[in-house]
Amino acid sequence: MDWLNFFLADVRDGLGPYLAIYLLAVHQWQPASIGLVMSLAGIAALVAQTPAGALIDRTPAKRAVVVIAALLVTGSCLLLPLMASFSLVALTQTISALAGSVFAPAIAAISLGITGPKAFTRRMGRNESFNHAGNAFSALLAGGLAYLYGPVVVFYLMAVMTVASIIAVSRIPAAAIDHQVARGLGHGPAGDAAPAGFKLLLHNRTLLLFAVCCALFHLANAAMLPLVSQKLSQVDLRLATPLTSACIVAAQLVMVPMALLVGAKAEHWGRKPFLLVGFLILPLRGALYVVSDNPFWLVGVQLLDGIGAGIFGALFPIIVKDLTEGTGRFNVSLGALTAIFGLGAALSPGIAGLVVQSSGYDAAFLTLAGIAAVAFVLVLVALPETHPRSSDTPTVMPTPAGN
Template sequence: MISHLDRRNNRSLDSLNFFLADVRDGLGPYLAIYLLAVHHWDPASIGVVMTLAGIAALVTQTPAGALVDSSRAKRALVIIAALLVTVSCLLLPFISSFSLVALTQALSAAAASIFAPAISAITLGITGPRAFTRRTGRNETFNHAGNACAALLAGLFAYLFGPVAVFYLMAVMALASVIAVLFVSAEAIDHDVARGLQPGDQSHQPSGFKVLLSNRPLLMFALCCALFHLANAAMLPLVSQKLAQANLHMATPLTSACIVAAQLVMVPMALLAGAKADVWGRKPLLLAGFLILPLRGLLYTFSDDPYWLVAVQLLDGVGAGLFGALFPVMVKDLTLGSGHFNVSLGALTTAFGLGAALSNGLAGFVVEAAGYSAAFLTLAAIAGAAFLLLLIGVPETLQRTEQFESAAVMGQT
């Protein structure tokens, strides 16, 4: 029977994932629109600022995971990071110099690196390994619902009050996440389990890279993730550019429509992954998510019609929804018993972040040389390679959780 404390923790995690959804992903295209429309920055300067923010996120992901592994104040880490993001958002309307804007965005990106490993650690520390899959699916469900809601509000507020309204929206959501995490019971978090250890096992100390270099399935999965995001990250920006070419005035609303549509599809996909990954296994669901990506890249080449492009973007909800829900589950499975769950999560996030960072540059060069269809086909080919590598090189990991749970039960008897 679910206790009052369990219900409170569940609702607090639901709220935390909902409000952090947009905060975790950063300002992204909204910042570019603001700098272009309000301060009349040139595209090169906008690109450099976003690149610097991306680099800050990349270099801090693995240290953030190590910090979460070693910390017994995981809620405080979320609160500090959320407050830093809030300050960065509230400062933006009052600054316009390149250096200050770059500094705020780099600081915000570095702070946001804490969120993914901290949420996964808090979740694992509360639920334990076996219940982690279903709870992670629920986390992702509320994350996607929060993203959809934030995108709708951002589009509405930007239309009514201008692009600057997005910054205040993100600041409010960051502050709401602080309130949500305060309602998570600190006593409910087992910090040994949150690192991937058995309860009370403190024989392992967090280590940055040893677990990665000695774990071949984890390395293969990292490569799959990097290729997936190398193929995926540039697709929506390319679609946005095509929409802008067709109708500049409607580009922002249609881009928001793409984001909202995909996020709404991600909600049932995350629920499906959470409910069935312990029954069907992780790999069939992951393969389905990876297979969608080359199909999507191919379909984008069929038509430039805005409604077709938005409709195809719905498939992003299938691929990203399954990947987002299963990514922390796979890392948990592959690192059980090591005490390195969160640093591994950070390192693999760095890997796919690097793929995402390179994606737009690669696509841009291909568009310049051969056009948009060639860029979509190139990304589709990379996605196909990621699918084949996952199929051949990464094992099913469900059995690892079952064996770990059995060993934990035997150790307690």
């Protein structure tokens, strides 16, 4: 699992901010067009999230799903240098986004199926720490190789990481995964209960409120790094990819200890204190980006992303597990919430791109910071502690409703 998370880190998010650099530097696309392609891919991903979670709940072939998805993501990105039209680029990135939608529920399900709920928090902290370490490693390679050979090299680096991911997932014994536990049911006789009906999940107000908070978080967060990449491209086009890699590496190196801290302490300190810190960092980061256009300042501010995203990434599946334990709907709930916050992430680049064209980069960063501030206030005043030992957490009990 450690190596799978390490190597899959470069594959699961596709090209990410490198897509913006590639389209801007190689094809001279406008920021609004870049944002639209990224938004279309994001919308495709969010439509697929809930079905992807349902698939992972049902299938015992979770490892095979990871392999197929990794091949589709990489194949779609490898085709990108062969095309320049808006429609074809949008098509390849949509396919990549659709395939990538299975990674989060698949990794979470495999982890829960191996460890069980009691050790899941620590395992997710470890998953996220290796994921961030893998992102930092691949970003360092991408930055160095792109400086020497151009931005197209990131496509081939992804192919290498895909092969390594396939080897890693094949080394996980199939028998080690309890597929009933992996979907949020109990082990043994407790796992024979029917999964809860979907309507019961829709009546879980804490789950729905958490979904809204996540959507606002990603509406504010998703466009920030692509905007920084575009600003860096205007300063020095040749250094844009290496400096973007430096931003990613800086954040990922901070995310590693943050994820480990969540995994080690969230059982003792609770979930909400960590969540508040993660949500507070985002508006601060958006406001600080407007202070200076100096590349070193921008890379330095990106360190704050390591705190916010490191905490959120580790806590997200843990909180969903808290709120769905015993229902048998863990992965479909994870997929549904990922779809909801994916809506925010999909809209973010398009909104930011329009603001950039009308009012400039500073206005876009301040707009995103304002959205992030609303999300923080909502977490502070409305979201209860979700730890199972908290009396504030509404309990969702399974019912013998059909699938």
